[in-house]
Amino acid sequence: MKFSLHIRASVLALLLLSLFAFSETSYGQSRDDEVYKKGEAIFKANCASCHKVHTKLVGPALVGVSEKYDKEWLYAWIKNSQALVKAGDPQAVAIFEEYNKSVMNAQNLSNAQIDEVLGYLDIETALGPLVAPGGGGEGENNGGGTSGTTMIFLGAIAAMLLVIMFALSRLTGTLNNLLREKMGRLIPKSIPFEKRIFSKKVMAALSLALLIFVGYAAVDSAQKLGRQQNYAPAQPIKFSHELHAGKNKIECQYCHFGASKGKSAVIPSPNLCMNCHKAVKEGPEHGTKEIAKIYAAVGWDPDKGEYIEGYEEKPIEWVRIHNLPDHVYFNHSQHVVAGKVECQECHGPVEEMKVLRQHSTLGMGWCINCHRDTEVQFQGNGYYDEEHYKKFHEGLKNGDIKKVTVEDIGGTECQKCHY
Ligand code: HEC
Ligand code: HEC
Ligand code: HEC
Ligand code: HEC
Ligand code: HEC
Ligand code: HEC
Known part of the structure; x- marks a missing residue:
C-alpha cells in the first residue's frame, strides 16, 4: 500500500522516457552495425540504381533474397546474370522473363563483397522498411526519424498512462482509507485530488516528458521543412x-x-x-x-x-535537395527521353x-497539372510506336483528335505514380 504518489510519478516518467528511447533505437540500432554499413555502401554504389530493398524499382525488391535463393546461385547471378540465362538455368530464365528481359548488368564483386551486401539485405529484411518523415528512407542518408503518426501514437500512450495514474491514485487512496477504517484509525482529512496530482514531483516529471515531446516534434518538422520549394542547403564543396x-x-x-x-x-x-x-x-x-x-x-x-x-x-x-516520398514513383528517362521535357521545366x-x-x-498537384496540360510528343518518338498508341496516331492523322495530353495516355491514374 506504500506505493506512494511520487514513486508512481517516477515510474511514469521512466516509462515515457523509455518509450521515446525505444522509438529511436527501434529505427537506428542494427542499422549502425559495421556489417550493415559496409554492405550498404556496396549496395548504394552498385545496386541502388536498379534495386530498392522493400519496393520494386527497375529490378525486384531484394527483401528476403538470402532465404529465397541458394548462396552459390546468388554469387553466380550477381556476378553475371546473363551468363546464367544464356546457359539456360531455369531459375535465372524465369526471373529474366518476369522482368521483361531487362538486363541486370554483370557486377564486378568478390564473393566476400557479395556476402556483405547480403548481410545488409538480411538486416534490412529483419528490420522492415524505414518509416522516415516525408519518405526518403531507405537508400537515402537521412538516418532514423520518427514519423508524425508515431508521435501521435506516443502522445496517445502518454495520455493513457496519465489516465491510468489518476485511476490508480484514486483506488489506492480509497483502499488506504478502507484499511485505516478497518484498523480503527482515524481517517486523515483527505488532501484534494488536484493538489496530489499536481504535486511538484509530478509536475517536474510531466514537464520533462513534455519537453522531450516538443523537442522531437520540432526536429521532425524541421526535417520536413528541409524538403520544400527553394530549399538550398550548403553543400560540402561550393560547387556552382x-x-x-x-x-x-x-x-x-x-x-x-x-x-x-x-x-x-x-x-x-x-x-x-x-x-x-x-x-x-x-x-x-x-x-x-x-x-x-x-x-x-x-x-x-x-x-x-x-x-x-x-x-x-x-x-x-x-x-x-529533391526528395519525393517513398510512395511516389518518378522516372527521369520517361520525362527526358519519352516526354522530351527539358530539365529546366522542372x-x-x-x-x-x-x-x-x-x-x-514537387507536390502532387504540380505533377498532375503538367500531365493535364502537356501534349505528348508523338512525332519521331520511338517510344510511342507500340500497338497501344495506335488509336492516337490514327486519330491525329484523320483529324478526329487535335491533341493527346499525358492525361489521355493515363498519366493521372493513381497507380502510375504510386506504388
Ligand atoms: C542495371 C540494373 C541493375 C543493377 C545495377 C543490379 N540489378 Fe539486380 N536485377 C536487375 C533486374 C532487371 C533484375 C530482374 C531480372 C532480370 O530481368 O534480369 C534483377 C534481379 C536481381 C536478383 C533476383 C531477385 C529476385 O527476387 O528474383 C537479385 C538477387 C539481384 N538482382 C541482386 C543484385 C545486387 C546484389 C546488385 C548489386 C550488387 C544488383 N542486383 C544490381 C537489375 C539490376
Ligand atoms: C567538364 C569539365 C569539368 C567538370 C567535369 C567539373 N568541373 Fe569544376 N570546374 C571546371 C572549370 C572550367 C572551372 C572554372 C575554372 C576557372 O574559371 O578558372 C571549374 C571550377 C570548379 C571549382 C572552383 C569554383 C570557384 O569559384 O573557385 C570547383 C569547387 C569545382 N569546379 C568543383 C567541381 C566538382 C565538385 C565537380 C564534380 C562534381 C566538377 N567541378 C566537375 C570544369 C569542370
Ligand atoms: C560538372 C557537373 C555538373 C553539371 C554540368 C551539372 N550538374 Fe547538377 N549537380 C552536380 C553536383 C555535383 C550536384 C550536387 C551538389 C549540388 O546540389 O550543388 C548537382 C545537383 C543538381 C540538382 C539537385 C540534386 C538534388 O540533390 O536534388 C539538380 C536538380 C541538378 N543538379 C540539375 C542540373 C541541371 C538541370 C544541369 C544543366 C543545366 C546540371 N545539373 C548540370 C553536378 C553537375
Ligand atoms: C518532369 C520533371 C523533371 C524533369 C524534366 C527533370 N527532373 Fe530531375 N527531378 C525531378 C524530380 C521530381 C526529382 C526528385 C526525384 C525523387 O526524389 O525521387 C528530381 C531529382 C533530380 C536530381 C536528384 C537526383 C535524382 O535523380 O533523384 C537530379 C540531379 C536531377 N533531378 C537532374 C535533372 C536533370 C539533369 C534533368 C534534365 C536532363 C532533369 N533532372 C529533368 C523532376 C524532373
Ligand atoms: C513539366 C511537365 C511534367 C511534370 C511537372 C511531371 N510530368 Fe510526368 N510526364 C510528363 C510527360 C510529358 C509525360 C509523357 C511521357 C510518357 O508518355 O512516358 C509524363 C509521363 C509520366 C508518367 C508515365 C505515364 C504513363 O501513362 O505512362 C509518370 C508515371 C509520371 N509522368 C510521373 C510524374 C510524377 C510523379 C511527377 C511529379 C513528381 C511528374 N510526372 C511531373 C510531364 C510532366
Ligand atoms: C502524376 C503523378 C501522381 C498521380 C497520377 C497521383 N499522385 Fe498522389 N502524389 C503524387 C506526389 C508527387 C505526391 C507527394 C506530394 C508531397 O509529398 O507533397 C503524392 C501524394 C499523395 C498522397 C499523400 C498525401 C500527400 O499530400 O502527401 C496520397 C494519399 C495520394 N497521393 C493519393 C493519390 C490518389 C488517390 C491518386 C489517384 C486519384 C493519386 N495520388 C494520383 C503524385 C501523383
Whole structure:
C-alpha cells in the first residue's frame, strides 16, 4: 500500500522516457552495425540504381533474397546474370522473363563483397522498411526519424498512462482509507485530488516528458521543412552550376548521365570531376580551396600529378535537395527521353544558380497539372510506336483528335505514380 504518489510519478516518467528511447533505437540500432554499413555502401554504389530493398524499382525488391535463393546461385547471378540465362538455368530464365528481359548488368564483386551486401539485405529484411518523415528512407542518408503518426501514437500512450495514474491514485487512496477504517484509525482529512496530482514531483516529471515531446516534434518538422520549394542547403564543396553549366556550358547530362537512362539522374562521383580537375586546379572565386576537397576525396596529389597509392576513396556527402516520398514513383528517362521535357521545366534556371535550390513544389498537384496540360510528343518518338498508341496516331492523322495530353495516355491514374 506504500506505493506512494511520487514513486508512481517516477515510474511514469521512466516509462515515457523509455518509450521515446525505444522509438529511436527501434529505427537506428542494427542499422549502425559495421556489417550493415559496409554492405550498404556496396549496395548504394552498385545496386541502388536498379534495386530498392522493400519496393520494386527497375529490378525486384531484394527483401528476403538470402532465404529465397541458394548462396552459390546468388554469387553466380550477381556476378553475371546473363551468363546464367544464356546457359539456360531455369531459375535465372524465369526471373529474366518476369522482368521483361531487362538486363541486370554483370557486377564486378568478390564473393566476400557479395556476402556483405547480403548481410545488409538480411538486416534490412529483419528490420522492415524505414518509416522516415516525408519518405526518403531507405537508400537515402537521412538516418532514423520518427514519423508524425508515431508521435501521435506516443502522445496517445502518454495520455493513457496519465489516465491510468489518476485511476490508480484514486483506488489506492480509497483502499488506504478502507484499511485505516478497518484498523480503527482515524481517517486523515483527505488532501484534494488536484493538489496530489499536481504535486511538484509530478509536475517536474510531466514537464520533462513534455519537453522531450516538443523537442522531437520540432526536429521532425524541421526535417520536413528541409524538403520544400527553394530549399538550398550548403553543400560540402561550393560547387556552382552557374560556373559549370552556365559559364562553361557543360551539358547537364555530362554529369547527370542517369537522366536519359533510368529513374535517377545521378549525382556524379568525384572521379568524374577529375576528368577536368586534374588540369583545372584553381577556380575564379575560391582559388584552390574547394577543388582541393575533390583531391582529398579521390586521393590525388596535385603537386606530383598522380594518385596516392593505397588511398581509400571517400565519397563526397552531397546534401540531397529533391526528395519525393517513398510512395511516389518518378522516372527521369520517361520525362527526358519519352516526354522530351527539358530539365529546366522542372528544375528552373539551374545554369544561373550558384547554389542549387529546389525550383518546383514537387507536390502532387504540380505533377498532375503538367500531365493535364502537356501534349505528348508523338512525332519521331520511338517510344510511342507500340500497338497501344495506335488509336492516337490514327486519330491525329484523320483529324478526329487535335491533341493527346499525358492525361489521355493515363498519366493521372493513381497507380502510375504510386506504388
Ligand atoms: C542495371 C540494373 C541493375 C543493377 C545495377 C543490379 N540489378 Fe539486380 N536485377 C536487375 C533486374 C532487371 C533484375 C530482374 C531480372 C532480370 O530481368 O534480369 C534483377 C534481379 C536481381 C536478383 C533476383 C531477385 C529476385 O527476387 O528474383 C537479385 C538477387 C539481384 N538482382 C541482386 C543484385 C545486387 C546484389 C546488385 C548489386 C550488387 C544488383 N542486383 C544490381 C537489375 C539490376
Ligand atoms: C560538372 C557537373 C555538373 C553539371 C554540368 C551539372 N550538374 Fe547538377 N549537380 C552536380 C553536383 C555535383 C550536384 C550536387 C551538389 C549540388 O546540389 O550543388 C548537382 C545537383 C543538381 C540538382 C539537385 C540534386 C538534388 O540533390 O536534388 C539538380 C536538380 C541538378 N543538379 C540539375 C542540373 C541541371 C538541370 C544541369 C544543366 C543545366 C546540371 N545539373 C548540370 C553536378 C553537375
Ligand atoms: C567538364 C569539365 C569539368 C567538370 C567535369 C567539373 N568541373 Fe569544376 N570546374 C571546371 C572549370 C572550367 C572551372 C572554372 C575554372 C576557372 O574559371 O578558372 C571549374 C571550377 C570548379 C571549382 C572552383 C569554383 C570557384 O569559384 O573557385 C570547383 C569547387 C569545382 N569546379 C568543383 C567541381 C566538382 C565538385 C565537380 C564534380 C562534381 C566538377 N567541378 C566537375 C570544369 C569542370
Ligand atoms: C518532369 C520533371 C523533371 C524533369 C524534366 C527533370 N527532373 Fe530531375 N527531378 C525531378 C524530380 C521530381 C526529382 C526528385 C526525384 C525523387 O526524389 O525521387 C528530381 C531529382 C533530380 C536530381 C536528384 C537526383 C535524382 O535523380 O533523384 C537530379 C540531379 C536531377 N533531378 C537532374 C535533372 C536533370 C539533369 C534533368 C534534365 C536532363 C532533369 N533532372 C529533368 C523532376 C524532373
Ligand atoms: C513539366 C511537365 C511534367 C511534370 C511537372 C511531371 N510530368 Fe510526368 N510526364 C510528363 C510527360 C510529358 C509525360 C509523357 C511521357 C510518357 O508518355 O512516358 C509524363 C509521363 C509520366 C508518367 C508515365 C505515364 C504513363 O501513362 O505512362 C509518370 C508515371 C509520371 N509522368 C510521373 C510524374 C510524377 C510523379 C511527377 C511529379 C513528381 C511528374 N510526372 C511531373 C510531364 C510532366
Ligand atoms: C502524376 C503523378 C501522381 C498521380 C497520377 C497521383 N499522385 Fe498522389 N502524389 C503524387 C506526389 C508527387 C505526391 C507527394 C506530394 C508531397 O509529398 O507533397 C503524392 C501524394 C499523395 C498522397 C499523400 C498525401 C500527400 O499530400 O502527401 C496520397 C494519399 C495520394 N497521393 C493519393 C493519390 C490518389 C488517390 C491518386 C489517384 C486519384 C493519386 N495520388 C494520383 C503524385 C501523383
